[in-house]
Amino acid sequence: MKKLISIFTLVFALCSIAFTSPAAAAEVANGAKIFSANCAACHAGGNNVIMANKNLKKEALAEYGMNSVAAITTQVTNGKNAMPAFGGRLSAAQIQDVATYVLAQSEKGW
Template sequence: MSKVFFALCIYILLNILDISGYLCLASDIQAGEQIFSANCAACHAGGNNAIMPDKTLKKDVLEENGMNNLSAITTQVTNGKNAMPAFGGRLAEEDIDNVANYVLTQAEQGW
């Protein structure tokens, strides 16, 4: 089986199952931590939420709110929502991807 055919099969499978948003793609978790510290920690230190205490970044709360995947977190960081400002004009796409992966990693580890 050729590598191109194999890659195409994986791509099709991910799109059919629509699980691509749940995968931690190649990212720089350390860069994500730095971005989080500089831009997010004022409101979300330790995975908490200083503005809306019931909307934390803890694993169970992310799951309850449908925010336990890269796609949802990336959209939230990029566009903002409620009291959270949009970072799409402030952070590069790669930075947003890195911070989204960092948040998911930390949620899995219990912050």
């Protein structure tokens, strides 16, 4: 019985990795293209040319409550202060992809 549970757990883990990673990789790759075309003018390298302290680095995202895909998605969609809203220019899927990319890059240190 223990062997059967171990095999089931292993198969489940392998399936999770096999079916999750390519989608996440595709989101990040697509997000990189969207970021380059729409965000890099103000946020190149994770910086912020308008408000230097509100950059896209891991520490700043955490400080301002932007350290989740959901929070970044809301910010990109609706804009705030000097940042324009992209909800009318980008699809929900594109915004999700760019948010995933931003969070992944912040984890890597840009």
